[in-house]
Each structure stands twice: as C-alpha cells, then as structure tokens.
Amino acid sequence: MKKRFPQGFVFLLCYVSYVAIYAARLNLSMASPGMIAAGMMTEVQYGFIGSVFFVTYACGRLLNGVIGDRTAPWVMVSVGLLFTGISNLLIGVVPTYIIILIFWAINAYAQSMLWSSLLRCMTGLYGKEKANKKVPVLVSSVSVGNIAGIILSTWMVDSFGVRWAFLLPGLLTVMLGISTAVVLKTVPEGPKPEKQSFPVGEFFRNRKIRGILLPALFHGVIKDNIGSWMAIYFVTKYAIDLKSSAWFVLLIPVVGMVGRLAYPMCYKLSKQREHMISVICFVLCGVLAGVLLLDLPLPIIAACCLSFIYALISMINTSMLSMFPLRFADKNMVSSVSGVADFATYLGAGIGSAVYGFWNAGGDFSAMFLSGVILCIVSILLLFIQKPFQKNAT
DSSP: OOOOOOHHHHHHHHHHHHHHHHHHHHHHHHHHHHHHHTTSOOHHHHHHHHHHHHHHHHHHHHHHHHHHTTSOHHHHHHHHHHHHHHHHHHHHHSOOHHHHHHHHHHHHHHHTTTHHHHHHHHHHHHOHHHHHHHHHHHHHHHHHHHHHHHHHHHHHHHHHOTTHHHHHHHHHHHHHHHHHHHHGGGSOOOOOOOTTSSOHHHHHHOHHHHHHHHHHHHHHHHHHHHHHHHHHHHHHHSOOOHHHHHHHHHHHHHHHHHHHHHHHHHHHHTTSOHHHHHHHHHHHHHHHHHHHTSOOSOHHHHHHHHHHHHHHHHHHHHIIIIIHHHTTGGGTOHHHHHHHHHHHHHHHHHHHHHHHHHHTTTSOOHHHHHHHHHHHHHHHHHHHTTOTTSTTOO
16 A cells, blocks of 8 residues: 655645746746856847747647646656756756757756646645645745745856756756655546547637637736846846846746735635636736836836736736636546646747847837737737636636
C-alpha cells in the first residue's frame, strides 16, 4: 500500500512547485536589461525569445492538457519540473543567444506540463466540491511566484551576475521534481476519460469552450507581456537602474496577488458566474490602459496603473483557466479544457511578445497600451455573447 502524505503537505508541495516555475520564468525578464546592455541580445531578439516561449508553452498546454487526463499527475509534474531545472541550469552555464533560445523553448514546454495535472491533483486529493475552494488558493501561487521570481532574480543579477539568475532556480526546480515524484505518486488519480470521450474537434464544436477562446487569447496578450516588458519599460522610460526599477516591477505582482486572493469572494458574490467577473475586469483594464497612454510624469503612477491592470487580468485568468475548466469535472475533462484555454492564452502572449519586440524597440510603449484598450473592448463584446450576467452562463 502506498504511503499517504497529509493533504496539507501535498497541497503545499504543489503550491511551492508552481511558485518555483515562475522563478524559473521571470528570471529572463529581470536579467534582460543587463543581458541587452552586455550585448547578449537585442530588444528584438528578446521579444522573439519571449514569443518562442509563449507559443511553445501554448502548444504544450494544448497537447499536455489532453495527455494530462490520461497520465498520472505525478509523472507530468515531476518530469516538467526536472526539465525546467535542467534548461535553466544549461542557460546559466552557457548564456549565449542561441543556447538561450533553444533551452528557453524546452523550458516553456516543460512548464506547460504542470498546471492541468495540478488541477487533477486537487480533484484527486479533495474531490470536486472541495477542489472548487482549494483551486483559487492554489492560483495565488502565480502571484507569489511572480514576487519571488522578481526578488530572487534581481538579487542574483545584482550580487552574482546574470548566470545565477538561472542557476539557482534551476537547482530549486530539479529538487522539487525529485520531491514531487515521491509525494504526488500517492495522490489518487481519479477516473480517466474514455478513449474517444473528448476528440480534438469537440474543442471547437462545444459552444461553451469555443466562446472563451478569443477572450482568453486577448487576455494573454495583456497579462504575460506586462511581466515580460516591465523591467525594460521602467529602465528606458524613466531612466532608472535595474535595482530601482525592481521596486516598481515588484509592485505589479504584489497587487496582482490581492486580485487572486479576492477572487473567491468575487466568485461567491457573482453566484459562480465567472464570465461576469471577466467582463467587469476587462472594462476596468481598458480604462487603466487608456490612462497609461498619457505621458505620466512619475514611475510610481505608471506602476500603480500597471499593478491594477495585472490584478484585474489575473482575476480574468483565474476565471478562464481555473474555474471554467472545473465545470467539466463530471466529464473527466478538467485537464483538457484547461489545456485548450491555456493554449489560447499563451498563443496570444507569444503573438504579442513578437509584435511588441518591434513596437517597443525605440522605447515608446504607447502602441502596446493602445492595443490593450482595443483588446479589452473586443473581449467585452465577445463575452457578452456568452450572456455573462445570467446564472450559469457558461
């Protein structure tokens, strides 16, 4: 008989594991100003690396979402963490452009193996009803990971150089990969879907799933490019050094975590209508993106606007990638639906990163913020088709 670990311990390990992969993702963002200054890459090359990461992650989420419904969660999580760690270690050892490009893509695919399987761990560990309460808490690991990643990467770059921004997260994720292989193996897997229960075409035939694909893609353009470009934004826009800019960048995930933590209350107040939450958040995001189009004189004002945008977009992210897929638990398709929603999200992030690499190269970020306003308006219109203010609209 398998030794069972306490539920709280298993949950904590899942939480820390997802925090760690954000430390192994944001390290490039925080190291990028120094790497660009050292001639390791240009802004356009950095944008391309970001695009490769997001597109690879998107395709990985689509594929691994389906695989994750049929493979033991501990296998997906532990293998993902191990390859995340190995990729970061190799980048730290040989930080040249071509090595970064190749292994950052491998890092992206490895990280795409985790989330759907962690959702399965929650349903296997707690059951569907209790998982609805645990998943919003688990989602807060994204914000904690952002905060930890910014602090850790800034400290490592400032104290030891850019290599250690990759070496330390690499070592951490390798150790977590070994730990999850032991601990998560004891978590019940739950029922698996029938072989033909959810063909790929169903993603597009199902009205509920089809209706969130474009809003998910558009929110991905906004969310992940905030994290990718903000260190460069503050350094170039306001002519401050990396260490000083880190305090402004750090404010973004800190406020974002407030949005994550507030989600359970908002979900309850909305009577479990996640699309209603998304519509309201898109409205507020569009307004704040419009404010950023102005020539704001102080970096703290811009940081506040970006922080609230990130908090709001994080709530949309929770609705689309975590709460919406749980509606398909009875059909054993949580991992698959989460995967296709994440695919759309990171495909949008990849497209945005490539485009913004050209738009932001001269230090003018107005086109990026204007696109945010437009994407919010279009997303609101698309979500209204889903009748978000009706109960159980999804």
